[in-house]
Amino acid sequence: MCGIMGIINKKGMAIKKVIEGLERLEYRGYDSCGIAYLTNNKIETVKTKGRVKDLKELIDTDIKSDIAIGHTRWATHGVASTINAHPHTVGDITLVHNGIIENYLELKEILISKGYQFKSTTDTEIACALIDFYYQENKDIKKAIISFMDKVKGSYAIVLLCKDIKDKIFVIKKDSPLVIGVNTDTVFVASDIPTILSECNDYYLLNDLEWASISSSEITFYSNKGEEQVKERQTFKDGNFTYSKDKYDHFMLKEIMEQQDTLSNLINYYIEDNKYLDLIDISKYKRIDIVACGSAYHAGLVGKYLFEEEANIETQVYLASEYRYKKNFLDENSLVIFISQSGETADTLACLKKIKETKAKSLGIINVENSSISIAVDEVIYTKSGSEIAVATTKAYTSQIAVLALLTLSSLAKHNKSYDIDKIINELKNIKDDVKKVLDDKDKYKSIAKKIIASKKIFFLGRSIDYAIMREGDLKLKEITYLSSECYAAGELKHGPISLIDKDTLVIAGNTNKILYEKTESNLSEVVARGANIILVTNKGKANSNTIVIPERSSFISPILEVIPLQLISYYTGVFLERDIDKPRNLAKSVTVE
Numbered sequence: 001m002c003g004i005m006g007i008i009n010k011k012g013m014a015i016k017k018v019i020e021g022l023e024r025l026e027y028r029g030y031d032s033c034g035i036a037y038l039t040n041n042k043i044e045t046v047k048t049k050g051r052v053k054d055l056k057e058l059i060d061t062d063i064k065s066d067i068a069i070g071h072t073r074w075a076t077h078g079v080a081s082t083i084n085a086h087p088h089t090v091g092d093i094t095l096v097h098n099g100i101i102e103n104y105l106e107l108k109e110i111l112i113s114k115g116y117q118f119k120s121t122t123d124t125e126i127a128c129a130l131i132d133f134y135y136q137e138n139k140d141i142k143k144a145i146i147s148f149m150d151k152v153k154g155s156y157a158i159v160l161l162c163k164d165i166k167d168k169i170f171v172i173k174k175d176s177p178l179v180i181g182v183n184t185d186t187v188f189v190a191s192d193i194p195t196i197l198s199e200c201n202d203y204y205l206l207n208d209l210e211w212a213s214i215s216s217s218e219i220t221f222y223s224n225k226g227e228e229q230v231k232e233r234q235t236f237k238d239g240n241f242t243y244s245k246d247k248y249d250h251f252m253l254k255e256i257m258e259q260q261d262t263l264s265n266l267i268n269y270y271i272e273d274n275k276y277l278d279l280i281d282i283s284k285y286k287r288i289d290i291v292a293c294g295s296a297y298h299a300g301l302v303g304k305y306l307f308e309e310e311a312n313i314e315t316q317v318y319l320a321s322e323y324r325y326k327k328n329f330l331d332e333n334s335l336v337i338f339i340s341q342s343g344e345t346a347d348t349l350a351c352l353k354k355i356k357e358t359k360a361k362s363l364g365i366i367n368v369e370n371s372s373i374s375i376a377v378d379e380v381i382y383t384k385s386g387s388e389i390a391v392a393t394t395k396a397y398t399s400q401i402a403v404l405a406l407l408t409l410s411s412l413a414k415h416n417k418s419y420d421i422d423k424i425i426n427e428l429k430n431i432k433d434d435v436k437k438v439l440d441d442k443d444k445y446k447s448i449a450k451k452i453i454a455s456k457k458i459f460f461l462g463r464s465i466d467y468a469i470m471r472e473g474d475l476k477l478k479e480i481t482y483l484s485s486e487c488y489a490a491g492e493l494k495h496g497p498i499s500l501i502d503k504d505t506l507v508i509a510g511n512t513n514k515i516l517y518e519k520t521e522s523n524l525s526e527v528v529a530r531g532a533n534i535i536l537v538t539n540k541g542k543a544n545s546n547t548i549v550i551p552e553r554s555s556f557i558s559p560i561l562e563v564i565p566l567q568l569i570s571y572y573t574g575v576f577l578e579r580d581i582d583k584p585r586n587l588a589k590s591v592t593v594e
């Protein structure tokens with residue numbers, strides 16, 4: 001999703017620094033980009049459809065500038081084009097924006113009646129014109145920003161330059177992420193903390209409906225009513241973010257390979273000194289709702305299985321985009337768990353805001369520290385998987401499952417004295433070796449990738465926890481390869497979709513659950529009888545070119561081992577199809593609009 005970068009740098013390096021920041025924001029997913037900078041007392045704007053490398057070709061990065069703002073745009077209102085790219089300038093105001101101005105059509109009519117004309121089809125240009133309109137009333141930027149916040153509906157993180165004020169940038173925030181970082185000679189404004197982590201140690205966070213005036217020597221914070229706000233300067237604690245691919249061709253492969261460490265570090269941290277026992281006691285609650293989007297939702301499905309089947313705690317899992325408009329039945333005995341890698345996903349965040357009006361307790365399972373969701377929940381557990389740059393999540397997703405497994409174990413240790421906790425702990429302690437084993441089978445994954453490419457139809461099938469994992473495998477394949485695939489609960493196939501199965505179909509199936517092993521086998525026989533070929537991920541029997549055998553482990557570990565081959569198969573399929581692996585078309589890492 002859109003990324004924002006702004007800089008005040010007294011050494012004339014603002015253009016270079018903004019471009020570097022935009023490169024670090026590329027992982028969020030975008031289709032056009034631009035920059036505006038102050039030089040010779042004038043604001044110059046350069047923008048383009050396409051990548052930051054295309055933008056670099058249009059700019060002389062040696063130009064000295066102390067103030068610059070930049071943007072990567074993920075199209076919402078209007079196609080990806082140079083005209084629709086940010087920054088936008090109307091009158092005396094130039095700005096970049098992340099979010100959606102919901103009442104932009106109504107505002108556009110008013111502004112047209114006042115004589116404004118528009119070049120783009122974006123809601124952002126309307127926001128820009130609205131601020132200019134209020135600014136022209138008495139050339140008071142403070143009043144203009146306050147009037148804008150009063151009039152506009154929707155979400156926004158805005159970074160703004162005013163033609164008449166040559167030493168300041170202004171930032172405005174509601175429901176979209178924005179952070180201000182500081183070091184000795186530079187102030188940074190960005191959409192997320194990782195983007196500025198290599199540049200500074202201290203930062204400020206704006207709350208919703210706040211704005212700030214920033215010069216090289218001073219930052220003043222205001223409420224939407226114009227009252228000055230006192231803000232605490234904070235220091236980054238987690239230096240675990242990197243932007244290097246190391247020896248790998250893609251961030252996605254690097255992140256898949258890192259799972260042996262991310263998982264073992266996370267798990268060992270909690271096992272050491274029995275820290276997992278300090279985790280929130282899920283069995284205290286009469287109702288548990290898990291709310292998330294995308295892969296985080298799939299992790300939630302695994303969590304439901306673990307909570308219910310292992311710890312006997314009934315659990316519901318919801319897509320955030322559905323939960324946010326659904327009636328809830330929450331009270332003081334309810335726990336709502338929000339799972340999110342970025343901690344910024346708009347729908348998940350909106351659900352959190354909604355349940356804050358109830359008596360339910362909120363728990364976040366989040367990767368990015370100090371992200372909006374991690375700050376707003378009652379309690380947070382960090383997944384500690386470090387920076388995840390590839391749009392398609394891998395290591396953050398398996399760490400989410402690991403946290404859900406630790407929560408389950410914590411409850412069992414406290415309430416089910418007959419459970420063999422030591423056996424699970426021993427398995428967990430060995431996760432590094434198990435993960436390494438499944439990572440090592442690359443030649444087989446490559447040959448399966450070729451079979452996928454040769455097939456006309458791809459189906460993912462599984463029951464129960466295998467179904468949850470196959471849904472993630474199906475999503476990974478769609479994200480990275482742009483191939484069409486379907487995922488069904490194996491028992492549901494005969495209620496319709498089996499009509500699609502024929503000799504051109506490749507079925508990728510998971511079968512690791514002892515209780516359902518034979519049931520799934522029967523479903524697979526049904527598709528074989530109709531000519532389909534099968535790729536099986538199982539924990540029984542002998543491996544061959546079509547059968548991946550993962551170590552036989554409890555359901556605390558097994559789903560993690562089952563998904564890793566699917567991550568690698570999607571990866572190699574995408575590589576063979578020459579897809580843009582780390583930045584697949586149309587996708588964004590952090591979905592900050594509804």
Ligand code: G6P
Nearest residue numbers: 293294295296340341342345393
């Ligand atoms: C986007 C990403 C997915 C991710 C989902 C939820 O769609 O492309 O990979 O699973 O958002 O993101 P979150 O940051 O909340 O986990």
